[in-house]
Structure formats: structure tokens, C-alpha cells
Amino acid sequence: MCAQRKLETDVLVVGSGAVGVAASIEAREAGASVIVMEKEETLGGAAVISGGGCALVDTVLQREAGIEDSHDLAFEDWIRQGQGKADEVWARFYIERSNDALFEWGKDRGVEWVAARQNEGNSVPRWHQPKGGGSGIWNALYNTAQGRGVEAWLTNTAAKELIVEDGRVVGVVAEDTSSGDTVEVRAKAVVMGSGGFNSNLDKVLEVRPDLREHRILEGSGRGDTGDGHGMIEAVGGTTTHMDDIWFYVYAIPDHLDENGRRGLVIRGVPDNIWVNAQGARFHNEDLSGGGTGAVAVMEQEPAYCWSVMDSTMTDGVSVSDPQYYAPGTSTNDPEKIKALLHESPHIKSGATLEELASEIGVPADTFNETVNRYNSGIDQGLEEDPDFGRPLSSRKMIQSPPYYALNFTPLARKNFGGVKTDLHCQAVDKHYVPIPGLFAAGELAGMAGGHINGKHGLEGTMLGPSLFSGRVAGAWAAHDAGYGDGFE
Ligand SMILES: Cc1cc2nc3c(=O)[nH]c(=O)nc-3n(C[C@H](O)[C@H](O)[C@H](O)COP(=O)(O)OP(=O)(O)OC[C@H]3O[C@@H](n4cnc5c(N)ncnc54)[C@H](O)[C@@H]3O)c2cc1C
The missing domain is CATH 3.50.50.60 (FAD/NAD(P)-binding domain)
Known part of the structure; x- marks a missing residue:
């Protein structure tokens, strides 16, 4: 007892x-x-x-x-x-x-x-x-x-x-x-x-x-x-609106979670683009909130996307999780972020766009076209991208290998x-x-x-x-x- x-x-x-x-x-x-x-x-x-x-x-x-x-x-x-x-x-x-x-x-x-x-x-x-x-x-x-x-x-x-x-x-x-x-x-x-x-x-x-x-x-x-x-x-209490859950989509599975259930929220990459399992963009990535970006990703089939970036952008990656903070702070430890980029099976990289496409399992021709079309909008000095209306001024092109793709998955x-x-x-x-x-x-x-x-x-x-x-x-x-x- x-x-x-x-x-x-x-x-x-x-x-x-x-x-x-x-x-x-x-x-x-x-x-x-x-x-x-x-x-x-x-x-x-x-x-x-x-x-x-x-x-x-x-x-x-x-x-x-x-x-x-x-x-x-x-x-x-x-x-x-x-x-x-x-x-x-x-x-x-x-x-x-x-x-x-x-x-x-x-x-x-x-x-x-x-x-x-x-x-x-x-x-x-x-x-x-x-x-x-x-x-x-x-x-x-x-x-x-x-x-x-x-x-x-x-x-x-x-x-x-x-x-x-x-x-x-x-x-x-x-x-x-x-x-x-x-x-x-x-x-x-x-x-x-x-x-x-x-x-x-x-x-x-x-x-x-x-x-x-x-x-x-x-x-x-x-x-x-x-x-x-x-x-x-x-004891007789009642609940209401239980199905209203706020999801974020800038998250990847936490590969260190033994149950494979937890996610890591990723921020700090304003120039990334989102590509679905078919290799195409589908949304203005600047609208990344629970009421916009989450809704768009959850409408994809299947409901995830890849956050695509190049080597000049990975320095900005930040992870909102204490596992990646320097001890006693709520600030990321850059070494831990670097290790995550290389160790997570949910982050892929490639020396070329074709190699990255093969790593993430999307059609290489569509993926190439998606990235090139987006880059050319910036190159031409367009104010916004013609497909989804994302403002393009002072935006970076995705052009410096190696390329990275993070598997964004809806997180409750x-x-x-x-x-x-x-x-x-x-x-x-x-x-x-x-x-x-x-x-x-x-x-x-x-x-x-x-x-x-x-x-x-x-x-x-x-x-x-x-x-x-x-x-x-x-x-x-x-x-x-x-x-x-x-x-x-
Ligand atoms: C990473 C992250 C970032 C966020 N950022 C923001 C933000 O910037 N702005 C914003 O508005 N909201 C934010 N939120 C949401 C906000 O933090 C929560 O909505 C808020 O903390 C809820 O407060 P709470 O006291 O109800 O729950 P919590 O702060 O989660 O506290 C609940 C506590 O109860 C404990 N508990 C659970 N079950 C039991 C039990 N059976 N017995 C004893 N203890 C128990 C839990 O362990 C926990 O410590 C964020 C949430 C997360 C996860």
C-alpha cells in the first residue's frame, strides 16, 4: 500500500x-x-x-x-x-x-x-x-x-x-x-x-x-x-469548442522524440519557399499563421510541405524548443542548430536542385521549374510573385548550393x-x-x-x-x- x-x-x-x-x-x-x-x-x-x-x-x-x-x-x-x-x-x-x-x-x-x-x-x-x-x-x-x-x-x-x-x-x-x-x-x-x-x-x-x-x-x-x-x-463540468485547435505548419518532426510524435517549431527563414509533395508552390509564404499558412498546407494532399532554402539562409534557422537553447537561456545554441540541420532525417539537402528533388521524392522537372520561376520573378524585379502575390522586393533568390528542404508538418x-x-x-x-x-x-x-x-x-x-x-x-x-x- x-x-x-x-x-x-x-x-x-x-x-x-x-x-x-x-x-x-x-x-x-x-x-x-x-x-x-x-x-x-x-x-x-x-x-x-x-x-x-x-x-x-x-x-x-x-x-x-x-x-x-x-x-x-x-x-x-x-x-x-x-x-x-x-x-x-x-x-x-x-x-x-x-x-x-x-x-x-x-x-x-x-x-x-x-x-x-x-x-x-x-x-x-x-x-x-x-x-x-x-x-x-x-x-x-x-x-x-x-x-x-x-x-x-x-x-x-x-x-x-x-x-x-x-x-x-x-x-x-x-x-x-x-x-x-x-x-x-x-x-x-x-x-x-x-x-x-x-x-x-x-x-x-x-x-x-x-x-x-x-x-x-x-x-x-x-x-x-x-x-x-x-x-x-x-464532476459534472462541461467542455465546448474542443475541435478548434490552432495549428502551425513551420514545424518538423522531432527526431529525438522516442514516440515520434513531438514537433520542433522552426522560424527565422523569411526567404524560404513552400513546395508540396507534387513539387509545386501553392501559397504566399509570408502568410504563415495559423489562420492562413496552416490552412493552406492542411489542404495539400498529403498535408505537409517542404520549406526550401539555400545555404545562405540556414544561418537564420531558429528552433523554438528548449532542447536547442544554450543552457539557462531561451536563445538558440548555434552548434545545436547546425547539428540538427545535418542529423535530422526530416531535413534533406542536395548539391543541386535535382539532387534535392530526389531526396525529398518530388518530380525533379516540376521542382526545378518551381524554383526557377520563383527566382526569375525576383531577378526581373517584379513587385510580387505572379502566382500567389508574395511581395518580392529585397527577397533573396534560392541559388546558392547546397540546397535544403525541411519537412514542414502540421503541429497542434x-x-x-x-x-x-x-x-x-x-x-x-x-x-x-x-x-x-x-x-x-x-x-x-x-x-x-x-x-x-x-x-x-x-x-x-x-x-x-x-x-x-x-x-x-x-x-x-x-x-x-x-x-x-x-x-x-
Ligand atoms: C512554444 C510555445 C510558444 C507560445 N508562444 C505564445 C505567445 O507568444 N503568445 C501567446 O499568446 N501564446 C503563446 N503560447 C501559448 C501559451 O503559452 C499558452 O496558451 C499558455 O501558457 C496557457 O497557460 P496555462 O497556464 O493554461 O497552461 P500552461 O502554461 O501550459 O501550464 C499548464 C501546467 O499544468 C501542468 N499540468 C498538466 N496536467 C497536470 C496535472 N494533472 N497535475 C498537475 N499539473 C498538471 C502542466 O505540466 C503545465 O505545467 C505558446 C505556446 C507554446 C507551446
């Missing part, structure tokens, strides 16, 4: 990512005692490895840069991008409070916002970049939470089941994954922030059976396997659907009646409320709403436990 460890607190937060830090700060500031439970060995979830960008509206940084933004403009962009599927109440709630409740709040807690950048679907630049990216923002908030006196961060502790007594959630039964022991944490309120399910390919294919015939890669934080969804459903990155909650982040049942003692936030809750983005997102609309809903959940959970006035 395994030993049992029993702990007690006012507010238990499950998951140490964006929700973990935001909810714990909020609950501590209200005066509640807090324990955070994390199933992985390390803290931070997807948040700490993320780009850190948050969509924020009408901030001083925008105003100083002469960017004229407004709540109504952002709302219009948001709803259009969501293709009619966004939760409009949550979207407005977030947009109208993003400046005070994230930009200024974050600044007061050590986050340094450095720039507002443009992203697809936005009328103006509003993707706010924090210094240090995801690790910069997460570490600043983690240090704040530590400073506020979070009682314990229980790593290697996987929540398994919610404890319900008299219709109220009063804690969690978990497993200490290093010893196998059972850990029971009793709490007056529980905030679930266990993230999405995009590191669980089975779950992705369960909600998107149409993708079963394609190769799809897992691409969220390693612990984001959808545990919380099942735990909440088991972010969940836009999840556990349905009310505006206090209280999980609701199928009749939308709140479940006493149970709060859900972040990607588990489709970033906030169940489906704040809708079908597509504006970028920065994952981490931002996850931090925001984490705050809301933490404040109302503390209130439920007898502390503070809730989220103001």
Missing part, C-alpha cells in the same frame, strides 16, 4: 504555467493561503517556453509608438478572426481590461514590456513583447508569487481526481510521480490550470477525426496532455476550446450552473471562459487571456474561500 501525504490550504492551484503564477499571486494578495501543484519536474508549463507575446489594447507603449488602437477596433478584429465562434462577452471583458489588468499589473510585478508588434489579422500592432519572452514574463510573475508567500510548489505531483463532498469540490487526489505515493490536498477552492491537450496526439485526433489520415505533431508544453478536462467532466499548438466557465471562471455544468468550489482558467478553459478566441486567434490571445483568466480565477477562488472581494 502506498503511503499517503495530506496537505491543507485555502486555494489549491493545479498547474504552474500562466494560470499557476497569475492565480497564485491573486489569491495570495487577497490573503488566502495557496499551494500550487505541478505534474512535471520543472515549473512553468507552456508559458515559460512561450514567445511571451500578449495581445494588449491601448497601452502606453502603443501610444508612444504612435499606434492608434481602441477597444472597439480590437473587438472587431477579434470577432472577425474568430469567424463567429468567439465568446464575445469574454473577448470584450479581456480587451477592455488588458491594459490595466495585464500591461500595468504586469509592470508592477516585474514584467518589462519592450515593443508592440504586428501580427496577421490585427489592424494595428498589439502583440506586446516582454523582455526575455515567455521565460521573462513567467519568471517575473513566479518571483512575485514567491515574494507573496505561496506555501508550496509541489513538482512531480500529478492531479488525478477532484474530491467532492456535499456537492462541493474540496480538494484533489494526486500522485507523487517520483515515489508513486498518493498526495491529498484539501482546499476551500480549487483553481484548475492544467493547460490544453496538444501534447496528447490521441486526444487531438479524438476531437479531430478528420486528421487521422495525416501526420500531425504534438506541440504544446510537455505536461499539457488534457488531464484537467477529464477530471472536470467527471493551442486549444481554442475547453472547459466552460462563467465570468468568475467558475466551472459550470451542462445547464451552465456553477460547480461550487471549482474554478478553471487558461488553455484548459480555451484560454478563458471556454472559447474566448473562436476558430482563429490574433496571436498573443493565448498567453494574455490565460494570465488574465488566471487572475480572475485566483481572485474569485480566494473570495469563495473567504478572502478578498473577488476580481475587480
